[in-house]
Amino acid sequence: MQLADIPTPALLLERSILERNLDRMAARARRLGVALRPHVKTHKCVEVARRQAERGARGFTVSTLPEAEALAAAGFEDLTWALPLEPSKIGSALRLARRVTLRLLLDDAETFRLLETAAAGAGTMLHAWLKVDCGYHRAGVDPESPEAFRLARRMSASRAVRFDGLLTHAGHAYGAFDPAARRRIAEEEREAVVEFARRLREDGVRVPEVSVGSTPTLTIVEDLAGVTEARPGNYAFFDLTQVALGCCDVADVAVSVLASVISHPAGSGRAVVDAGALALSKDPGPQAPEARDMGAVCADALAPAVDPSLRLVSLSQEHGVIRPVEGADLAGRLPVGARVRILPNHSCLATACHDVFHVVDGGRVVDRWRIQRQR
Numbered sequence: 001m002q003l004a005d006i007p008t009p010a011l012l013l014e015r016s017i018l019e020r021n022l023d024r025m026a027a028r029a030r031r032l033g034v035a036l037r038p039h040v041k042t043h044k045c046v047e048v049a050r051r052q053a054e055r056g057a058r059g060f061t062v063s064t065l066p067e068a069e070a071l072a073a074a075g076f077e078d079l080t081w082a083l084p085l086e087p088s089k090i091g092s093a094l095r096l097a098r099r100v101t102l103r104l105l106l107d108d109a110e111t112f113r114l115l116e117t118a119a120a121g122a123g124t125m126l127h128a129w130l131k132v133d134c135g136y137h138r139a140g141v142d143p144e145s146p147e148a149f150r151l152a153r154r155m156s157a158s159r160a161v162r163f164d165g166l167l168t169h170a171g172h173a174y175g176a177f178d179p180a181a182r183r184r185i186a187e188e189e190r191e192a193v194v195e196f197a198r199r200l201r202e203d204g205v206r207v208p209e210v211s212v213g214s215t216p217t218l219t220i221v222e223d224l225a226g227v228t229e230a231r232p233g234n235y236a237f238f239d240l241t242q243v244a245l246g247c248c249d250v251a252d253v254a255v256s257v258l259a260s261v262i263s264h265p266a267g268s269g270r271a272v273v274d275a276g277a278l279a280l281s282k283d284p285g286p287q288a289p290e291a292r293d294m295g296a297v298c299a300d301a302l303a304p305a306v307d308p309s310l311r312l313v314s315l316s317q318e319h320g321v322i323r324p325v326e327g328a329d330l331a332g333r334l335p336v337g338a339r340v341r342i343l344p345n346h347s348c349l350a351t352a353c354h355d356v357f358h359v360v361d362g363g364r365v366v367d368r369w370r371i372q373r374q375r
C-alpha cells in the first residue's frame with residue numbers, strides 16, 4: 001500500500017525513527033544503571049512493546065486494564081498498572097493477577113486495606129507500589145508525612161500483598177523549559193524516593209524497588225543512584241511538546257497524522273484538512289495562546305519536513321484550518337485533495353484517537369499495528 005491509498009485522516013508511524021528512539025533510551029537506561037519499564041500509554045501497541053522488550057525492557061507500565069490485557073495476551077507477564085487503584089477495580093485486577101505479575105499502585109490506606117482483604121480472600125498474590133509525590137502534586141503521598149511512613153510500613157508488613165517499593169512521576173517537568181530547571185526536577189524526582197527509601201530502610205522497612213520516570217526527566221538526568229527502574233513513555237514517539245522542552249529534535253518525532261485538504265476557497269487564505277480534534281486531540285501544546293499552533297504541517301506527505309510557512313491555527317471535531325504565516329501566501333498551494341502530514345503537539349493523545357498505526361518506512365507503508373485504545 002502507498003501513502004496515497006490510505007484513507008485519511010490516518011496515523012503514521014515512522015519505523016526507523018521509532019527504533020532509533022527505543023535504541024537511545026535503552027542505551028541511556030543501561031548507562032544510568034536502571035532497568036526500563038516503559039509506559040505503554042503512549043503507543044498502546046503490542047508490536048511497539050515487543051520492540052521495547054527486544055531492547056531489554058524488564059516489564060511494562062500501563063494506564064488501563066485493556067492495555068494490560070493486551071500485553072498479557074501477547075505473553076508479557078510483568079505489568080505495573082500505574083494509575084492509583086480505585087476499589088471497584090480490585091476484582092478485575094485479581095482476575096488478571098492469576099495470569100501475570102500485576103503490580104498495583106496506591107496512596108490510600110483504606111484502599112490498601114480493601115486490597116489486602118480481597119487478595120487474601122481470593123488466595124491470589126498481588127503486588128503494590130506506594131505512589132509518592134515528588135512535587136507534581138497530582139497523586140501520591142507526601143514523603144515527609146508521618147502518614148506516608150505508616151502506610152509504607154503497613155504495606156511492607158502485609159502477607160497478602162507484596163510490597164514492591166516506592167514509585168514516583170515528575171509530571172511537573174512538563175512545565176520546565178529551561179534545561180537547568182528540568183535537570184533540577186529530575187534530581188528532585190530521584191531524591192524524593194531515594195531519600196524516603198533510605199529513611200524507611202533505616203527503620204527496618206524492606207523497600208525492594210525504587211521507580212521513577214518521565215520523558216523530560218529521563219532525557220536529561222545524569223545520575224540515578226539509588227533508583228532501580230525507570231518508566232518513560234513518550235520517548236518512543238516524542239512530539240512537539242518534547243521538542244519545545246528540548247528533549248528531542250523535530251526529526252525524532254515518530255508519529256504524524258496524514259490528512260487531505262478538503263476545502264481551499266479561492267482567495268480565502270486558508271486550507272482546511274480532514275484532521276481535526278478527533279485525529280490529533282486538542283492538546284494546545286506548550287506555546288502561549290497568541291502563538292498557539294495545533295500541530296506542525298509537513299506540506300509534502302512523502303518527504304515529511306515541517307513547512308515553516310504554514311500554521312495549523314485551529315481544530316474543530318473533523319476540521320483542521322491551515323493558514324500561511326505572516327507574509328506568506330497559499331495561492332497555488334494545497335489544492336483540494338492534496339495530502340499533508342501533521343506532527344502532533346501530544347503524541348499520546350493523538351495516538352489514542354486512532355485504532356491503527358500505518359507503519360511507514362521511506363515513504364512506503366510496511367505494516368499496520370493495532371492500537372489498544374478501549375478503556
Ligand SMILES: Cc1ncc(COP(=O)(O)O)c(C=O)c1O
Nearest residue numbers: 039082169214215231232233234
Ligand atoms: C505514573 C507515570 N509513570 C510514567 C509516565 C511516563 O511519562 P512520560 O510519558 O513523560 O515518559 C507517566 C505519564 O503520565 C505516568 O503517569
